[in-house]
Amino acid sequence: MHGFMKAARFGLASAGLLLAGLVTAMTLVQPARADEAAPAATLTIHVENVSKGGIVRLGLYDEHGYRTENAKPVASADIPAVEGETVIVLRDVPPGTYAIETYQDVNSNDKMDLTWLGLPLEPYGFSRDARPILSKPGFAKVKFALQAGEQAQTLHLRSGVSILASK
Structure with missing residues (x-):
């Protein structure tokens, strides 16, 4: 017993x-409940005025990253250029306030080529189609709110010559 x-x-x-x-x-x-999961956004960027060849390089920055030299973007993409319009889709981006910087690396050398004065030789653009005057536009001119769900932005590439012509 x-x-x-x-x-x-x-x-x-x-x-x-x-x-x-x-x-x-x-x-x-x-599994996590729906109310515990952070909502995400899908951002579709239409980059227009793209010339033939090279790579369209794009960075999505929060305010701190935009203001900081060589900061890592929240999201980025390097897409082969499609003449006319190149479409870039960034998925699973946290909602927030962001800025977009982009340029077309026409010669695919992984850098923005500049004149001896520091003006861009390759096409470039910013969110809200902000125009720089001797330096990149401030965050207030390029920022946009990204909310959960799907959203789109369109920006137009311009060349260094258009900086001088836009004054």
């Missing part, structure tokens, strides 16, 4: 541990 009671107690204890383990495991693998 003593051996049986010992075995029964061990069996109950094991069953209890097993049950506790299963409950814990079920809690850990339970």
Whole structure:
């Protein structure tokens, strides 16, 4: 009898541990509820005035990243240029206030080519089609609100020559 009671107690204890383990495991693998998941946005960017050849390089920046030299963008894309219009889709972007910087790397050398005065030699653009005057436009001129769901932005590339012509 003593051996049986010992075995029964061990069996109950094991069953209890097993049950506790299963409950814990079920809690850990339970899918997140919809109200706990952060909403995401899909941003479609229509880059117009694209010339033939090269790569359209685009960065999506928050305010801090936009103002900081060599900052990592929140999202980026390097897409082969499609003459006329290149469409870039950024998925799973957290909602927020952002700015877009883009340029067409016509010679595919992974950098924006500049004149000796620092003016762009390759086509470039900013969100809200902001025009720079001797430096990139401030965040207030390029910012836009990105909300959960799908949203689109259109911007037009311009060349360094158009900086001088736009005054």
